[in-house]
Amino acid sequence: MAGRSSRDMTEGPVFGHILRMVIPMSFGIVAMMLTGIVDAYWVGMLGTPQQAAVQMSFPVSMLVMSVAIGLGAGAVSAVSRAAGKKDFSQVRRIATDALTLAILMVGAVSILGILFVEPMFRLIGATETMMPHVTDYMTTWFAGIVLIVGPMVASNVLRAIGNATVPAMMMVLAAVVNMILDPFFIFAEIPFIGLTGLGWGVSGAALATVAANAFTFLLVGWYLAFREKLIDFSWPGFGEVWHHWGEIARVGIPACISNTFNPLSLVIVMGGLGMAQFGDPAVAGVGVGGRLEAFGIVPLFALSASIGAVTGQNGGAEITERVRRAFLTSFAFCLAWGLGVALVLNVFSGPLAAAFLPSEAGQDVARLYWLLVTLTVAGYGITIAASAGFNGLGRPAYGVAITSSRAVMVVIFAIAGAWIAGGPIGVIAGMALANIVSGLGTAAYALTRAPMTAKGGKARRTAAAPADPVSAASE
Incomplete structure (x- = not known):
């Protein structure tokens, strides 16, 4: 393909390509999750207002990062489809334009964030004791957001051409550097x-994150430009650049919206109409249950970050049978892995619940969560894998429909369960039922009814070629 470590995923075992991408990506995701834990530990040693300020920043930072995730999904879709068509000049051009678009968009977010950080956080409830620390943290974070998002989009470009190892290495390296710098920068x-x-x-703490990602951005930028030769330094004209930006945004904007549905549904479920009405132990039990489950299903998150490249390349090459096989094997992987995680968590549910939860009531809720929700978590894995797979095909509307319908089910079933059962078991059973229904429905539709072909945006208009003067003279 474009460079030495690129992979043609239109040939060879489909699930082999998926697994080759999932394994390194899983290590990268775990490394980033550990970074968040280490950050929280060191900041907690500064004091409660500082810790609260950083935790208060989390929803805003995740909202901004969803823009980066959407841009990455758009880049994967456009680049992988071009790679599947073996149009390597377009692969280079789209990769370059994707990075340019990310830098410009996130640069604008950076400026707005710095200008409005204080009124924004006052609006969402930051207290006077928190506000100075919120301002310090988020001003630094917004100032360096381009350096955080840059390597994310660059890594998505590499995954689109089948290179999953280097992006995972960059994630692990950024996490290690961040964790090393934290205490030196904070204290x-x-x-x-x-x-x-x-x-x-x-x-x-914010600067440690920025510095670590700046370091990896330099490395992955060099790798893209000189190893994979995916940076096109020529200027093709604004028309072509604008066309590629539109194609990336066509997938990226819906993907960004899709990423908000699941966390939003959990916020509602954990609120006053759901788990919160049954007391703090119930909320704590579900919270701990969900956090440990999240560590267990990291490979499912990695799958959702990997399948789009496989469906995109094969869709671009018009090999629909391989696209269908990518969905089928991914769904089977979700089922097997989800059941395995449920088995482990339920076998060790007693000591795990006791280690993280002081109250017996909270421990009971956590064990119930693992028994019902984690047992059905494969359904959630199927929805996020299918959504990402359709994004890879350039069909983001399917992804939005899948993720939004599951989110609606989670909210309706959980609230109805709370009303019917009058306790935490109703909420938990509702969440489990949403996993089952959404997973089965998504798998059935994707494998029997949904199109397996790639879909591009509108063709770019080009000026008519000038008439051949020799031909014109002879007429």
């Missing part, structure tokens, strides 16, 4: 080891 005197640090407090 004037580093706890436990007594070394002198920079003492920048919460802004130091």
Whole structure:
């Protein structure tokens, strides 16, 4: 393909390509999750207002990062479909335009974020004690957001051409550098080891994240430009660039919207109409149950980040049978892995619940969550894999329909369950039922009714070629 480590995924075992991408991606996701835990630990040592400020920033930062995820999905779709057609000049051009679009869009978000950080966080409820720390943290984070998003989009481009190892290495490297820099940037005197640090407090935590990602951005940028030769330094004209931006946005914007449905549904379910009405132990039990489940199903998240490249390349090559096989084997993987995670969590449910939850009531809820929701989590995996697979085909409307319908089911079934059962078991049973119905429905539709062909945007209009003067003279 474009470079030495690119992979043609239109040949060879379909699930082999998927598995080859899922394994390294899983390590990368775990590394990033551990970074969040380490950040929270060090910031917590500064004090409660500082810890609260950083936690308050999480929903806003995730909202901004959803833009990056959407741009990445759009880049994967456009690049992989061009790769499947073996149009390698377009692969280079689209990859370059995807990075340019990401930098420009996130740069605009960065400026707006810095200008409005204080009124924005006052609006969502930051207290006076939190506000100085929120401002310090988020101003630094917004200032460096381009350096955080850049390697994410670049890694998506690499995955689109079948290279999953380098993106995973970059994620692990960024996580390790971040964790090393954290105590040096946060504390004037580093706890436990007594070394002198920079003492920048919460802004130091944000700067550690920015610096780590800036380092990996340099590395992955070099790799894209000089190893894979995926950066096109020529100027094709604004018309072509605009066309590629539109094609990336055609998939990226719906993908961004899709990413908000699942967390939004959980916010509602955990609120006053759902779990919160049954007390703090119930909320804590579901929270701990969900967090441990999330670690267990990392490969399902990795699958959703990988399948789009496989469906995109094969859809671009018009090999519909391989596209269908990608969906079928992915769904089977979700089922097998989900049941395996449920088995492990339920076997060790007693000691795990006791380790994380002080109250017996909370422990009971966590064990119930693993028994019902985690047992059916394959349904959730199927929905996110299918959504990503259709995004790869350039059919984002299917992804939005799948994720939104599951989110609606989660809310309706959980609230109805709370009303019918009058306790946490109703909410949990409702969430499990939503997994079952959405998973079965998605699998049935994707494998029997949904189109397996790739879909591109409108063709770009080009000026008519000038008449051949020799031919014109002879007429």
